[in-house]
Amino acid sequence: MGTFEKGILGGFSGKVGTVIGSTWRGINVIRSKQGPRRGGSTQKQLEQQAKFSLIMKFLQPLTLLLNLSFDQIAVGMSGFNKAFSYNVLNGVTGVYPAFTVNYAMVLLSRGVLPNAAAPSCASPAAGKLAFNWTDNSGQGKARATDKAFVAAYSEELDHWIFSLDVAPRNAGTVQLDALAFAGKPVQTWLGFISEDGRFVANSVYTGTVNVL
Numbered sequence: 001m002g003t004f005e006k007g008i009l010g011g012f013s014g015k016v017g018t019v020i021g022s023t024w025r026g027i028n029v030i031r032s033k034q035g036p037r038r039g040g041s042t043q044k045q046l047e048q049q050a051k052f053s054l055i056m057k058f059l060q061p062l063t064l065l066l067n068l069s070f071d072q073i074a075v076g077m078s079g080f081n082k083a084f085s086y087n088v089l090n091g092v093t094g095v096y097p098a099f100t101v102n103y104a105m106v107l108l109s110r111g112v113l114p115n116a117a118a119p120s121c122a123s124p125a126a127g128k129l130a131f132n133w134t135d136n137s138g139q140g141k142a143r144a145t146d147k148a149f150v151a152a153y154s155e156e157l158d159h160w161i162f163s164l165d166v167a168p169r170n171a172g173t174v175q176l177d178a179l180a181f182a183g184k185p186v187q188t189w190l191g192f193i194s195e196d197g198r199f200v201a202n203s204v205y206t207g208t209v210n211v212l
Contacts, residue, residue: 047096054099055088058153061160062108065149068164069109069191072200086110104205108151109191111200114142116169121188121206127179129209131190135170144170145195152178152186152209164193181211 041049059066063080070079070086077085086107093102116133124130129152137144146169151162159180167174169192178186191203 043096047099050096050099051088051092054101055084055091058101059084059087062151062162065108065151065162065164068197069111069149069193069200069203072111072198083107083110103153103187103208106189106205108189108203109149109193109200110202112141113146113192113194113199113201114140115192115201115204116142116148116172116190119190119204119206121190121209123178123209123212124175126212127177127182129176129178129186129188129211130173131176131188131206132173133169133190135172137170141194141199142169142192143194144168146192146199146201147195148174149191149193150174150176151189151203152176152181153188154181154184154186156184157181178211183211185210 059080062083066083067079070082074082091102091106092099093105094100114136117136119131119133121129121131129150131148131150133148135144136142137146147165148167148169148171149162149164150166151160153160157180161176161178161180163176166176185208188206188209189203190206192201193199
């Protein structure tokens with residue numbers, strides 16, 4: 001960086017050729033324009049970019065759900081951004097450049113509400129997914145009126161099906177129409193949100209299910 005007195009051009013600001021002019025504490029200053037960073041991105045930056053891209057593509061179809069299910073712990077950001085941040089850190093496995101989603105570690109909701117006991121998922125009929133759990137109303141903040149949400153993801157089709165407010169906690173079961181996934185394996189999750197929306201349970205991964 002250099003300073004200069006008024007010459008035939010006088011003081012200037014902005015970029016001219018390979019130099020940039022400005023004023024600092026009343027002094028005219030010039031500095032050379034920085035060239036492109038040598039060497040490009042570092043290995044660590046490339047790995048982080050790959051993780052960001054993978055999780056963004058994976059979660060983006062769930063924006064509506066995640067803005068609700070992560071809202072209670074999102075401070076200064078959207079629920080989706082909080083979910084994205086959590087799953088970038090915890091939901092990726094493998095070695096660059098072959099990163100994949102670690103479905104068992106993915107959370108679709110996060111909070112202090114207890115999830116239901118013994119959650120599971122199966123396909124009892126063509127195009128159907130049945131989510132089952134044991135009602136644990138009264139455990140901590142768990143209430144019979146808490147609303148379940150369910151989600152299923154087909155890696156082969158790169159497609160989600162999810163549904164909010166499908167059944168109360170005390171129902172113990174709910175079915176999701178998954179005809180679009182017939183004959184394919186899917187990843188499944190179950191979670192709960194309190195009736196007034198104030199409390200959310202950590203979602204539970206209910207495994208890989210082959211849809212009939």
